[in-house]
């Protein structure tokens with residue numbers, strides 16, 4: 001029997017699931033509410049090619065390997081060595097060229113796994129002392145988007161810290177933004193015969209007898225499936241994107257080690273992201289539940305004042321956004337990815353996305369759960385209706 005699999009959502013998770021299922025010979029229909037594919041991996045159209053906040057593709061992860069294997073990776077930019085030398089750390093009230101040694105030691109120590117049940121700050125303080133532990137917690141906010149990374153599970157934070165401090169850096173950047181990767185994934189899906197229905201917001205699950213993969217944000221899945229238990233922690237961060245007239249000597253990255261925050265000049269690795277003579281600078285500053293967007297903007301501007309002299313006079317374009325619950329899963333002490341909402345919801349319904357039970361860093365969770373959902377849907381042999389429960393799963 002040739003499966004007919006429905007995928008709802010055309011972000012990284014949905015495209016991964018659609019391609020995987022179609023590669024195995026299934027008939028696939030993908031519905032996407034927006035007029036473009038990509039979800040949170042979309043790149044803005046126009047002269048400033050911004051992703052939704054800073055977006056890195058990590059070359060040590062499974063998404064990278066999968067894209068490469070299918071020739072879908074395309075040109076990806078590494079950090080140029082000269083720019084790498086312009087990495088700055090905000091500590092002791094000034095910008096410095098090097099991080100505290102304790103922070104590096106903590107990140108590179110590879111033998112011992114941190115405990116799941118303890119918070120990162122407590123564990124790391126016992127390992128390297130409080131100053132190094134706090135610096136490491138603030139540094140890793142680049143991949144956590146949380147105002148207090150030290151309060152999260154030590155194992156969860158340690159795994160991410162390792163991937164961020166490793167040398168040479170794992171972080172790479174698809175030329176022209178993530179949309180270029182999304183376009184290649186979409187082409188692959190088209191070529192495999194996936195039917196893609198754009199501007200089609202699904203409001204009830206189709207009852208065509210085939211498995212359904214819900215690859216929306218967890219929040220949208222909660223509404224669609226009417227299941228209030230579909231919830232997990234995620235970050236809350238202020239994004240300040242700027243285009244500024246170029247100035248020799250601007251830093252490449254400023255990592256705030258005094259409080260979570262990150263500023264990166266993205267044209268350093270990919271000049272195509274802004275018109276000639278301009279630099280694209282993206283900042284993300286996580287804020288606490290009681291803080292307002294303005295608080296994050298103020299912190300970003302203070303650090304820009306310190307590192308980007310004259311930036312206010314050089315600005316040619318500016319955008320401010322608050323990203324709440326959009327930056328992937330965060331695991332509290334005592335929990336791991338296995339405790340998040342399960343991929344298999346029963347009755348031939350599967351969940352994919354970046355806050356569900358799958359391992360990985362950021363979009364890799366969406367990717368891994370997309371693979372898992374497709375594999376499970378392919379093994380779902382027969383369904384006679386969502387309510388019918390006449391379901392044989394292998």
Ligand SMILES: Cc1cc2nc3c(=O)[nH]c(=O)nc-3n(C[C@H](O)[C@H](O)[C@H](O)COP(=O)(O)OP(=O)(O)OC[C@H]3O[C@@H](n4cnc5c(N)ncnc54)[C@H](O)[C@@H]3O)c2cc1C
Nearest residue numbers: 009011012013033039040053055056202353354362363366
């Ligand atoms: C500020 C920021 C920075 C980030 N930085 C990084 C980074 O550096 N590296 C990294 O790997 N990841 C990063 N991420 C995370 C990454 O963007 C996400 O993990 C990934 O894009 C999630 O993909 P997804 O397919 O699970 O969800 P989404 O991208 O949200 O896709 C879901 C899709 O479903 C569609 N949809 C929703 N409801 C319906 C419906 N009812 N019917 C039809 N379609 C529907 C939506 O329109 C959307 O296109 C970042 C995210 C943010 C916000």
